Amino acid sequence: MDENKFTKLEINRLEKIERLRARGIEPYPQRVERTHTSQQAIAALEAWETRSGADPVQVVVVGRLRSMRPMGKVIFAHIEDGYGRIQLFVRQNEVGDEAMGLLKTEFDLGDFIEARGELMRTKTGEPSVKVAEFRMIAKAVTPLPAAKDEEVDGEVIRHAGLTDPETRYRQRYADLAVNPHVRRIFEVRAATNRALRQFFDQRGFIEVETPILQPIYGGAAARPFITHHNQLKQDLYLRISFELYLKRLLVGGYEGVYEIGRDFRNEGVDRTHNPEFTQIEFYWAYADYNKVMALTEEMVRFVAEQVTGSHTLTYQGMQIDLSKPWARVELVDGIHELAGIDLEQHLDAASLAAAMKAKGIPADPHQPRGKLIDSLVGDFLEPTFVQPTFLYNYPRDISPLAKNLPGNPDVVERFEGFIAGMELCNAFTELNDPLEQEKRFREMGRDFSAEDDDDYHPMDEDYLRAMRYGMPPNGGFGMGIDRFVMLLTDQSNIREVILFPHLRSREGEQTPE
RNA sequence: GGCCCCAUAGCUCAAUUUGGCAGAGCAAGCGACUCUUAAUCGUUAGGUUCCAGGUUCGAGUCCUGGUGGGGUCACCA
Numbered sequence: 001m002d003e004n005k006f007t008k009l010e011i012n013r014l015e016k017i018e019r020l021r022a023r024g025i026e027p028y029p030q031r032v033e034r035t036h037t038s039q040q041a042i043a044a045l046e047a048w049e050t051r052s053g054a055d056p057v058q059v060v061v062v063g064r065l066r067s068m069r070p071m072g073k074v075i076f077a078h079i080e081d082g083y084g085r086i087q088l089f090v091r092q093n094e095v096g097d098e099a100m101g102l103l104k105t106e107f108d109l110g111d112f113i114e115a116r117g118e119l120m121r122t123k124t125g126e127p128s129v130k131v132a133e134f135r136m137i138a139k140a141v142t143p144l145p146a147a148k149d150e151e152v153d154g155e156v157i158r159h160a161g162l163t164d165p166e167t168r169y170r171q172r173y174a175d176l177a178v179n180p181h182v183r184r185i186f187e188v189r190a191a192t193n194r195a196l197r198q199f200f201d202q203r204g205f206i207e208v209e210t211p212i213l214q215p216i217y218g219g220a221a222a223r224p225f226i227t228h229h230n231q232l233k234q235d236l237y238l239r240i241s242f243e244l245y246l247k248r249l250l251v252g253g254y255e256g257v258y259e260i261g262r263d264f265r266n267e268g269v270d271r272t273h274n275p276e277f278t279q280i281e282f283y284w285a286y287a288d289y290n291k292v293m294a295l296t297e298e299m300v301r302f303v304a305e306q307v308t309g310s311h312t313l314t315y316q317g318m319q320i321d322l323s324k325p326w327a328r329v330e331l332v333d334g335i336h337e338l339a340g341i342d343l344e345q346h347l348d349a350a351s352l353a354a355a356m357k358a359k360g361i362p363a364d365p366h367q368p369r370g371k372l373i374d375s376l377v378g379d380f381l382e383p384t385f386v387q388p389t390f391l392y393n394y395p396r397d398i399s400p401l402a403k404n405l406p407g408n409p410d411v412v413e414r415f416e417g418f419i420a421g422m423e424l425c426n427a428f429t430e431l432n433d434p435l436e437q438e439k440r441f442r443e444m445g446r447d448f449s450a451e452d453d454d455d456y457h458p459m460d461e462d463y464l465r466a467m468r469y470g471m472p473p474n475g476g477f478g479m480g481i482d483r484f485v486m487l488l489t490d491q492s493n494i495r496e497v498i499l500f501p502h503l504r505s506r507e508g509e510q511t512p513e
Numbered sequence: 514g515g516c517c518c519c520a521u522a523g524c525u526c527a528a529u530u531u532g533g534c535a536g537a538g539c540a541a542g543c544g545a546c547u548c549u550u551a552a553u554c555g556u557u558a559g560g561u562u563c564c565a566g567g568u569u570c571g572a573g574u575c576c577u578g579g580u581g582g583g584g585u586c587a588c589c590a
Contacts, residue, residue: 007522008523008541008559009523009540009541012542069549069550069551071546071547072545072546072547074546074548074549076548076550078550087549091547092547093547108540108541109540122550123548124550126548126549126550144523145523145524145525146539161524161525162525164525165583167582219590220589220590222589222590223589241590265589267588267589268514268587268589270588270589272589273588371590374589374590394590397590398590402590414590426590503582504582505581
């Protein structure tokens with residue numbers, strides 16, 4: 001064994017493993033026989049206490065050693081399992097001199113242990129297992145980074161735990177092992193997915209799975225990751241959205257489809273963007289964006305109530321009320337009011353850029369009008385939408401998959417939902433006219449002529465073919481689940497809600513990504 | 514990618530105005546203690562100060578480059 005890669009603390013523990021084996025004790029046994037979780041044991045003790053005269057309850061509990069307080073011939077220890085923690089009360093005259101010696105010399109914080117004994121309360125009233133027998137079930141070689149725990153009013157306070165963000169993300173297993181609040185975030189995340197599925201299943205939507213490896217990517221304006229299939233000798237793209245595949249399914253006859261899954265975008269990484277992120281998209285036949293808005297209000301409130309038990313939440317000090325109908329702001333009005341620019345007076349990019357510059361707002365005149373409007377939304381409107389708000393009726397040129405507002409060729413029936421100044425979702429009345437769709441694609445430069453361009457998007461001929469078979473009118477919706485979970489857990493960094501966020505690889509070190 | 518900040522023991526952090534013996538708490542080793550709660554007490558050990566150069570009699574500290582992280586801007590239908 002190459003001991004150079006181990007720290008002195010680890011070598012010390014490796015020696016304990018050798019000493020245990022020398023005594024015929026296997027520190028990594030095959031099987032354990034737990035009778036009670038920590039939670040069940042405490043419940044069993046409480047039940048026993050209501051029955052006078054009954055024999056004490058015998059239990060076998062297992063878990064990770066989280067604290068040890070040796071007091072000579074007695075040791076108090078806490079073990080932690082997936083359901084909580086329970087105290088072990090070990091007395092030398094119960095377990096014997098030899099076992100007591102082993103516990104003191106060969107067991108460390110972080111080891112997994114199995115303990116058999118009867119349930120009791122110590123003098124201070126703490127539920128405990130009076131240990132008759134115990135054994136190592138998995139030795140920890142590397143010490144856990146946390147120092148010590150203090151329990152105050154049932155809350156476990158961790159002193160000087162693991163806080164360095166880089167180590168926490170790279171070694172999430174250690175982060176989870178020592179930081180219960182981190183475990184809690186991912187429980188909330190799981191509950192969010194569960195609630196979303198429940199919400200849509202109850203309404204007759206069918207959950208589907210569509211390709212992640214796609215020969216043609218689309219449905220969003222983002223740069224893709226490229227990969228390659230060796231045998232087919234074919235480049236493939238990791239999807240940037242589910243949209244075009246999900247809408248094909250409406251052509252196939254489903255009235256409501258949804259997918260929860262991963263999207264991949266080859267773009268900048270910051271506190272609200274991870275290269276892979278989780279989305280929910282749904283498409284709803286015979287609905288329009290008004291119906292989607294109503295369903296969104298219902299959905300967000302339902303999920304929040306399921307997950308947090310409340311229809312209000314606090315995000316970075318902001319009180320958010322999800323119980324009322326969301327504010328509705330038409331984009332033109334919002335820009336007029338908050339940026340002081342009347343979009344109807346500036347129907348081309350050059351005019352709008354000039355108006356922005358006149359107001360001292362930096363504007364690149366080469367950008368399309370829609371992008372200029374988008375930047376106005378981001379700078380002037382988005383931060384003000386603290387309470388849930390729908391911003392609706394977007395410029396057509398940045399929304400090639402959305403249907404026009406009747407009578408207005410420049411505006412589409414699209415909305416974005418905002419909470420706490422953060423964009424949460426994006427939805428529209430979906431364009432279902434195949435000839436109009438093809439025209440829009442061509443307007444976006446989606447043909448094979450511009451392959452060198454950053455904005456190059458391949459034309460998806462099969463999607464157009466699907467639409468030509470007849471696509472019912474429908475409303476569609478997409479929401480980043482990571483950002484939604486950030487809201488529900490009051491986290492300001494997306495990495496806090498992704499178990500293994502992407503980090504740059506370190507020199508000479510392989511990360512499991 | 515630009516700019517700003519950070520990197521010291523297993524963990525959390527110190528180390529005086531450009532510089533003068535690299536320290537503490539917890540964790541670890543040894544010892545005491547049969548109802549503890551961050552148990553307590555005594556004691557011992559623990560360092561490539563992220564990496565590579567440079568300035569200086571002398572660098573954790575100052576300079577240059579790099580690596581990684583955090584923030585911010587750009588990007589982001």
